[in-house]
Amino acid sequence: xxxxxxxxxxxxxxxxxxxxxxxxxxxxxxxxxxxxxxxxxxxxxxxxxxxxxxxxxxxxxxxxxxxxxxxxxxxxxxxxxxxxxxxxxxxxxxxxxxxxxxxxxxxxxxxxxxxxxxxxxxxxxxxxxxxxxxxxxxxxxxxxxxxxxxxxxxxxxxxxxxxxxxxxxxxxxxxxxxxxxxxxxxxxxxxxxxxxxxxxxxxxxxxxxxxxxxxxxxxxxxxxxxxxxxxxxxxxxxxxxxxxxxxxxxxxxxxxxxxxxxxxxxxxxxxxxxxxxxxxxxxxxxxxxxxxxxxxxxxxxxxxxxxxxxxxxxxxxxxxxxxxxxxxxxxxxxxxxxxxxxxxxxxxxxxxxxxxxx
Amino acid sequence: xxxxxxxxxxxxxxxxxxxxxxxxxxxxxxxxxxxxxxxxxxxxxxxxxxxxxxxxxxxxxxxxxxxxxxxxxxxxxxxxxxxxxxxxxxxxxxxxxxxxxxxxxxxxxxxxxxxxxxxxxxxxxxxxxxxxxxxxxxxxxxxxxxxxxxxxxxxxxxxxxxxxxxxxxxxxxxxxxxxxxxxxxxxxxxxxxxxxxxxxxxxxxxxxxxxxxxxxxxxxxxxxxxxxxxxxxxxxxxxxxxxx
Numbered sequence: 001x002x003x004x005x006x007x008x009x010x011x012x013x014x015x016x017x018x019x020x021x022x023x024x025x026x027x028x029x030x031x032x033x034x035x036x037x038x039x040x041x042x043x044x045x046x047x048x049x050x051x052x053x054x055x056x057x058x059x060x061x062x063x064x065x066x067x068x069x070x071x072x073x074x075x076x077x078x079x080x081x082x083x084x085x086x087x088x089x090x091x092x093x094x095x096x097x098x099x100x101x102x103x104x105x106x107x108x109x110x111x112x113x114x115x116x117x118x119x120x121x122x123x124x125x126x127x128x129x130x131x132x133x134x135x136x137x138x139x140x141x142x143x144x145x146x147x148x149x150x151x152x153x154x155x156x157x158x159x160x161x162x163x164x165x166x167x168x169x170x171x172x173x174x175x176x177x178x179x180x181x182x183x184x185x186x187x188x189x190x191x192x193x194x195x196x197x198x199x200x201x202x203x204x205x206x207x208x209x210x211x212x213x214x215x216x217x218x219x220x221x222x223x224x225x226x227x228x229x230x231x232x233x234x235x236x237x238x239x240x241x242x243x244x245x246x247x248x249x250x251x252x253x254x255x256x257x258x259x260x261x262x263x264x265x266x267x268x269x270x271x272x273x274x275x276x277x278x279x280x281x282x283x284x285x286x287x288x289x290x291x292x293x294x295x296x297x298x299x300x301x302x303x304x305x306x307x308x309x310x311x312x313x314x315x316x317x318x319x320x321x322x323x324x325x326x327x328x329x330x331x332x333x334x335x336x337x338x339x340x341x342x343x344x345x346x347x348x349x350x351x352x353x354x355x356x357x358x
Numbered sequence: 359x360x361x362x363x364x365x366x367x368x369x370x371x372x373x374x375x376x377x378x379x380x381x382x383x384x385x386x387x388x389x390x391x392x393x394x395x396x397x398x399x400x401x402x403x404x405x406x407x408x409x410x411x412x413x414x415x416x417x418x419x420x421x422x423x424x425x426x427x428x429x430x431x432x433x434x435x436x437x438x439x440x441x442x443x444x445x446x447x448x449x450x451x452x453x454x455x456x457x458x459x460x461x462x463x464x465x466x467x468x469x470x471x472x473x474x475x476x477x478x479x480x481x482x483x484x485x486x487x488x489x490x491x492x493x494x495x496x497x498x499x500x501x502x503x504x505x506x507x508x509x510x511x512x513x514x515x516x517x518x519x520x521x522x523x524x525x526x527x528x529x530x531x532x533x534x535x536x537x538x539x540x541x542x543x544x545x546x547x548x549x550x551x552x553x554x555x556x557x558x559x560x561x562x563x564x565x566x567x568x569x570x571x572x573x574x575x576x577x578x579x580x581x582x583x584x585x586x587x588x589x590x591x592x593x594x595x596x597x598x599x600x601x602x
Contacts, residue, residue: 057429057462205397
């Protein structure tokens with residue numbers, strides 16, 4: 001492979017895989033599940049090419065456990081999954097967070113509970129953003145809306161995982177992982193697993209290191225863990241605001257849904273309706289700062305592919321529970337730009353009921 | 359009397375009186391120090407009584423999730439092939455919740471060493487039935503004695519592992535000094551297999567649990583020689599050197 005700086009046409013899933021390699025990831029353990037299997041397929045040949053390790057594991061549980069072991073040894077390590085498989089990762093993610101080790105998990109959302117189905121969905125927002133495992137932890141969560149941003153945020157995920165010594169989840173979906181777009185991939189960067197302070201390599205003539213929950217060895221763990229995540233919430237909010245300054249209605253959407261909403265904003269503006277969009281890029285921490293001082297006359301419309309409004313709750317909280325929040329959901333059937341425009345029309349003509357009222 | 363112990367065991371162990379874990383810990387510590395491997399040892403400690411070890415056993419280590427120590431060890435070994443990587447697990451951990459990870463490490467012939475302590479019950483949680491519990495054995499969840507008709511027969515995992523290509527399999531006991539010496543030689547060979555990159559090595563140790571068995575320590579040892587060893591025979595069951 002000889003990618004230079006030029007753009008290449010890639011599937012989103014492959015962009016995650018290649019960007020991970022370029023970010024210095026040299027360990028991947030995972031299990032096939034649609035729509036993320038392309039990550040395994042890509043890394044099955046790409047990891048050996050760069051001297052890394054690829055393991056097709058017996059389960060997602062084994063995959064995250066191997067990532068735990070590799071991360072403990074200073075490696076940049078990753079696993080990926082979707083739907084039911086992502087549920088199986090939660091115990092391991094909790095252990096890795098409790099031990100304060102870095103790793104990256106790609107969650108390629110499909111729709112539905114139980115077996116669900118392999119098509120696009122955003123119904124794993126709460127599980128991903130509100131710590132799906134047990135205990136007192138959070139994971140940073142990044143939600144790209146294009147193949148380019150998928151590559152960029154994959155690289156950022158590895159950096160932030162190490163900066164905060166915490167798992168980072170890259171949250172995309174079936175459509176972003178399956179569609180092809182041109183993307184400029186990051187330059188290859190090296191990673192020396194001997195450098196991180198936490199890297200196990202044998203105690204040598206020194207003292208031994210142990211990786212277990214840091215609560216066992218910290219005098220003031222309670223204050224420490226609260227401040228750790230407060231700091232992340234202050235410093236790591238990311239979002240994009242589009243035409244929000246004079247907006248009468250602001251849409252809120254992440255990932256693929258935000259692509260539709262961008263188009264809806266453009267069409268609405270062309271029709272004389274002042275509509276804007278806030279696109280959260282970090283979902284944890286949720287970009288509350290984006291909502292400061294905004295008070296659109298008609299309120300907020302959260303557009304997400306889940307029928308039981310999930311992110312809408314975070315929008316309501318970001319607005320201090322003092323503004324009208326509407327939702328537009330999708331499930332087995334999903335919305336398109338016209339559906340979003342229809343909802344906007346309903347809100348402007350006061351025909352739609354809010355999900356969170358004043 | 360001179361009392362010396364391996365430096366790795368930097369604190370007294372926390373096991374119940376008469377428990378076999380302390381002896382197994384010591385055998386591993388002696389072997390690692392005698393070979394110099396202690397300086398490059400990485401351990402994945404299981405959940406259960408094994409999870410005392412990060413507090414007393416001074417090598418670089420990870421506290422694995424329940425049942426996942428073999429997979430964590432695989433992640434470590436593949437990241438640091440130059441290190442000596444071992445998993446230390448009990449029977450509930452390795453054979454109940456973790457049977458998949460245990461077997462798949464063997465099936466892939468991962469170049470790791472697994473030390474498996476079989477004391478016939480879930481010790482840490484108060485003596486519930488384990489996959490290794492003998493037929494008829496009374497535990498807190500088999501108060502009428504283990505009934506194979508509804509709970510299956512005691513699991514002999516070494517017999518399962520013999521069906522796949524691994525470097526070394528052995529089962530030892532701790533019933534007297536001769537048995538302890540023999541078990542130490544098995545554990546030593548299991549680390550030798552890794553050192554020579556022969557592949558996966560697994561040593562099962564029949565270990566007393568007087569607290570949960572409600573026996574004296576001495577009676578527990580007699581019980582192992584007279585009853586447990588008939589179900590779980592001692593010896594070496596796979597040896598990479600014999601294959602060549």
